[in-house]
Amino acid sequence: MANTPSPRPPTGGPHPCPADRRRWLVLTVGMLAMTAGCTFQFGLAYLIPALRAEGLSLAEAGLLAAAPNAGLLATLIAWGAAADRWGERIVLSSGLGLAGIVLLTAATVHDPIALGVCFLLAGAAGASVHASSGRLIMGWFAAAERGLAMGIRQTAQPLGVAVAALTLPSLAATHATPAVVFMSAFCLVAAVLVVALVRDPQRGTHTAAQRTGSPYRTPVLWRIHAASALLIVPQFTVATFALVFLVDAQHFDPATAGRVLAAGQVGGAIARLATGWWSDRVGSRLRPMRITALAVAAVVAVLAATTHSPIAVAVLLIAAIVTVSPNGLAFTAVAEHAGRAWSGRALGIQNTAQNAVASATPPILGAVITGVGYGPAFAAILAFPLLAAALIPTRAEDTNPYPPTPPPARPRPVRPGRSSPPADRLS
Template sequence: MKTNPPTWLVPVVAIFTLQTISAFLSRLIPIVAPAMSDEFGWSGSSIGYLTASNAVGGLAVLVAGSALLRQIGGMRMLQLTLLLGAACVVFFLYPSLVLVLFACFVMGMSNGAANPAGSEVLQKFSPPGKRNLIFSIKQAGVPLGGMVAGLLIPLVIVLAGWRIALFVCALVVLLPTLLTWRLSPALDGTAGKKGRLFAVPTRESLRMLRVPLAALADNPGLLKMSVVGSLFAASQSCWFAFTVIYLVDRLGFSLSLAGAVFAVMQVGGVIGRVALGWLSDQLGSATATLSIAAILSAASTALLGVTSTQWPLWAIVLLAFVAGCSAAGWNGVQIAEVARRSPPRLIAETAAGAGILVSLVNIAAPTAFALFITATGHYDYAFICAGACSLFVLAFLPRERCGAS
């Protein structure tokens, strides 16, 4: 007897695919940047500023994109930002830090669109008993995109140079975006509607700028869970931005080997996000699951700061994997919990509000990290401070009994 696939399968696959290539687009920055910086004579700490600019692009969409998301749909907005980001890789060819910062800003816009779009679509299609798992599968696209970037980009750089690698990356982004293009009207619920991509700002559209953050005040646990995400983001953003340059500059790794370690961290993120989502559904408690992730994130981030050339390769690889499972594995559970606590009519807005807090940290943490390294040269203290932020998660997690989620 033939059975129909579950109704949530197509939405999950589509959002997962776009989430993966959005992450791939952002992760190419810290991987290409060492080779580009060597040729242009930029310092290694400049990667922190490029990563921060990428986060500013995501923040801009989260703050100002609510009206456009309502008008054309979340998936469509995500697809459009991906196309713009792919086009902007051309600016990396010019030895101008201003142009590259602008390109990073535009490439970050898809990150800002990904969570509101994914939350709105998946909350409509996810069965309650599988919500954490489905959201975590979607979020597993982030480290998967990083894993592909960590393996593919260094290989192409070695074989053909970093300029060719940029165009390969643009093609990797374009193809899945175009393949999913026709799905967005059905998943966004905009089929048969005519929407404009651009509209003249009105008093109402300006009022919408404050909606995402205001929406977090709807219930006490919603704001706390959003702060939890921002604290986790401190460690995650520093791992993503500085792992490759740290391994190359301080531990003497080749770019290919550093990229492989980065990819292992992303593998851990894929496994960790799905596993933590499953565990959260089994325990019925997002709080317990995120507590485990916070402790492992703090420990692994602090340990990265004290690694040295005497450490065996397997130990560094294991550390990267554990960090992937924890420092980069929390997102699905946290985002699902924000959606669960949100009023149904404001899911996209609360997802955007929580994302704004995360984006602010994604801007501040790499920038502060880069400034600290420039001033002191101490990666160890910087990573220890980033790890301490994960421990503060334990103070902000809403207290509730198992079965509440």
């Protein structure tokens, strides 16, 4: 198989870095931008103690922490459409810049309602990172590299939460304002780096598949979106209730439980990289996604059966790793099946579906756990990964206009005395 050519340099004149170095620079800056967005979108929970110390109730502080996610859900598809229309660089930088300005405004207000509105608007602006950073990978990376590149990009979410965990509690020790200023500065610095270092990949000519119109006229993308949303249920069940399970059912102290789950976060990030690399090697996103969905079902079944067993902690740790592993595969498959003309909108829809399910999972599963216990609750979510595996349209890759292709096999070394390997042994 011929080697897939590297993406061409961006439009708008020469740049100082060769294309093969530029794409990794773009990925690094895009990942930093997404980390900045995720720090305040998913990390505000670490401000809840400071907000309560300022007189808010737990319910009020929880609403403030959830406000960015509500704003994000409202604008993901719109930002994706903007990226398809005007390119990734302007959308990524303007969204982060607006989020930084709004957060800076939030640092000056004291009314809880005004603060909630600011967090809501910052989430709506920062949603640009979820559509644009993934779309950059589609344009800059060849098919045989996109799985790994998207896996690297997907580690930005746990990294953003980790940044929030490490910085926000100490910054908000006396007042929440310094922590909000930090999040604002992080977004603004990331926006400046995007402007300075990111270039949109060159727009290629439209293929016949693109000229025929929307990729949503077939059920392929809808099935990938649905399968991804179903796989969010076990992922957020484990992520939300793992700490409580270790403390209540396994009698861990919270600090030790936190260290155990931190190892799971690291393992989950490695799992996303590994599945992306695997999909590049085999030239498929959807077949590995189906296999990992079945693996999720298997580990959930074991977890449900061992909640009162000594091995439950090890199984929970494995579940924390396995349940996040299909995420990057789904995003890469969506971008490739949508094509560059539609990838921004498609990634926006993908993020919207996943975040909507993620928001609904904790309260519903919390009620189930309260009513029937951990074992039956974990057993109840077993149907979700099994249904996801059935929905994943693996045959669609045979007709995908942007199929992933594995890298070419390396020719075998020439034995001494031969000028070249035999023709029938060439890869």
